Amino acid sequence: MSNLVDIIKISNIIVADRAREDYADIKDLTEKIRVRGLIQPIAVKELSGGKYLLLAGGRRLAACKRLVMETIPARVFPGDLTEVDEKEVELSENIDRKDLSLHERWKLEKAIHDLYMARAGGPKVSKAPGAPGHSLRDTAKLLGKSHQQIATHVMLATAMEESPEMKQALSRVKTDKDAIKVLRAANKIIEASENRKRVEAGYIPKVHKDLMEAFNIGDAFEGLSSVEDKSINILEIDPPYGIDLLHNKKSQTSAGVQNITTYEEVEESDYSEFIDRLLSIASTKLSEDGWLILWFAVQYYEMIKTAIENHGLIVCRTPGIWVKPQGQTNRPDTLLASCYESFFYARKANSKINKQGMKNTFLYNMVPPQFKVHPAERPIEMIECILQTFANPSSKIKVAVPFCGSGNTLLAAANLGMIGIGWDNSQQYKDAFVQRVVAGKPPNYKSYS
Numbered sequence: 001m002s003n004l005v006d007i008i009k010i011s012n013i014i015v016a017d018r019a020r021e022d023y024a025d026i027k028d029l030t031e032k033i034r035v036r037g038l039i040q041p042i043a044v045k046e047l048s049g050g051k052y053l054l055l056a057g058g059r060r061l062a063a064c065k066r067l068v069m070e071t072i073p074a075r076v077f078p079g080d081l082t083e084v085d086e087k088e089v090e091l092s093e094n095i096d097r098k099d100l101s102l103h104e105r106w107k108l109e110k111a112i113h114d115l116y117m118a119r120a121g122g123p124k125v126s127k128a129p130g131a132p133g134h135s136l137r138d139t140a141k142l143l144g145k146s147h148q149q150i151a152t153h154v155m156l157a158t159a160m161e162e163s164p165e166m167k168q169a170l171s172r173v174k175t176d177k178d179a180i181k182v183l184r185a186a187n188k189i190i191e192a193s194e195n196r197k198r199v200e201a202g203y204i205p206k207v208h209k210d211l212m213e214a215f216n217i218g219d220a221f222e223g224l225s226s227v228e229d230k231s232i233n234i235l236e237i238d239p240p241y242g243i244d245l246l247h248n249k250k251s252q253t254s255a256g257v258q259n260i261t262t263y264e265e266v267e268e269s270d271y272s273e274f275i276d277r278l279l280s281i282a283s284t285k286l287s288e289d290g291w292l293i294l295w296f297a298v299q300y301y302e303m304i305k306t307a308i309e310n311h312g313l314i315v316c317r318t319p320g321i322w323v324k325p326q327g328q329t330n331r332p333d334t335l336l337a338s339c340y341e342s343f344f345y346a347r348k349a350n351s352k353i354n355k356q357g358m359k360n361t362f363l364y365n366m367v368p369p370q371f372k373v374h375p376a377e378r379p380i381e382m383i384e385c386i387l388q389t390f391a392n393p394s395s396k397i398k399v400a401v402p403f404c405g406s407g408n409t410l411l412a413a414a415n416l417g418m419i420g421i422g423w424d425n426s427q428q429y430k431d432a433f434v435q436r437v438v439a440g441k442p443p444n445y446k447s448y449s
């Protein structure tokens with residue numbers, strides 16, 4: 001591309017829709033040009049009739065207009081410049097500028113990517129060297145950026161193009177990271193409503209439909225009461241803890257800490273009655289060789305152990321322990337980081353441990369915040385291990401989960417080919433569960449990736 005620097009009349013320059021939109025700091029630039037003159041020429045394409053199309057330098061041109069200048073130095077590109085060449089000029093002028101806003105950068109990079117795609121006749125058909133087509137990797141190489149960066153920017157620019165609501169939401173963010181968070185949150189809401197519609201319309205594979213139906217929205221007591229007596233092989237209960245979770249647990253989920261507001265707690269003064277009522281139903285549902293797994297807060301050790309015994313189950317006085325390699329505390333000045341949670345395991349007269357000789361500690365990391373949907377979520381991998389400890393995986397094993405929260409126990413049971421049923425009174429947790437159900441398939445549901 002030959003390009004000559006010329007002095008051209010400002011009135012002959014046509015300004016079309018361009019990537020740069022924000023001329024907010026134009027005052028400063030105008031002042032600089034007034035004092036020092038224009039150091040960097042603008043770029044234009046020659047049109048017929050002595051006119052020029054602006055390719056790059058919109059802010060500089062606007063500043064010169066404010067100074068009522070009649071002419072401006074410009075690099076003049078020939079009229080046969082292709083659209084891709086034009087974009088290349090604009091890119092080379094703009095892409096390294098520090099003052100390009102976040103949104104202008106996304107838009108510009110996407111425009112370049114789209115143009116190169118169009119010129120190459122579409123996306124790359126294979127990863128083989130020299131394969132026809134154009135890929136995000138090619139654009140990344142061209143712009144000297146990482147594939148991940150370009151993929152993210154193109155995705156964000158596309159989202160802004162496709163929806164006015166997204167454009168509005170994304171135009172408020174200041175970093176790529178925040179933009180991704182906004183996009184993820186919006187996508188979750190859209191996916192959840194689409195999933196619901198698909199289920200209602202019946203367009204769902206059976207394996208997913210069964211799992212979705214296994215998670216019931218409603219009261220755990222009523223749900224468990226409706227189950228046939230002595231039909232449950234494993235009853236995994238992780239009830240509200242009777243402690244003020246909002247103050248005692250610093251929890252971050254992928255959807256943010258606001259998730260915690262849907263978490264329903266039980267008052268300390270009502271807790272022993274709550275546990276007694278729960279166990280009176282639970283004990284009648286366990287099969288003759290069944291196991292109860294009941295998570296508890298250590299301050300209720302004695303009360304809960306006694307309640308389990310009063311309802312006719314044989315409970316081991318040494319609980320099972322989930323050991324978390326990384327502890328948590330929101331008061332490091334006075335409290336050590338808490339590294340464990342405990343569960344009682346209790347049985348009927350004929351129950352036998354499946355994996356005999358297993359240790360009573362289960363060493364598993366917490367679910368990483370970016371994958372977390374529930375403040376008290378147990379990792380699927382650990383629950384699988386616990387379920388297999390107590391029952392041999394098969395479709396004959398029925399697992400009931402009265403306070404199923406994230407639904408991870410249902411996913412763990414599905415991974416093992418067991419039949420799960422659960423209840424939680426939060427629609428929000430069910431929505432998050434449904435998304436994970438449709439995104440995978442047993443035996444591949446995971447918490448760590």
Ligand SMILES: C[S@@+](CC[C@H](N)C(=O)[O-])C[C@H]1O[C@@H](n2cnc3c(N)ncnc32)[C@H](O)[C@@H]1O
Nearest residue numbers: 219220238264376377378403404405406424425
């Ligand atoms: C400790 S969390 C369970 C977390 C779960 N183990 C997991 O891995 O995600 C307790 C759950 O019980 C639910 N809940 C509280 N009271 C309930 C009730 N009466 N009926 C149904 N669900 C209830 C809360 O919404 C919360 O999700």
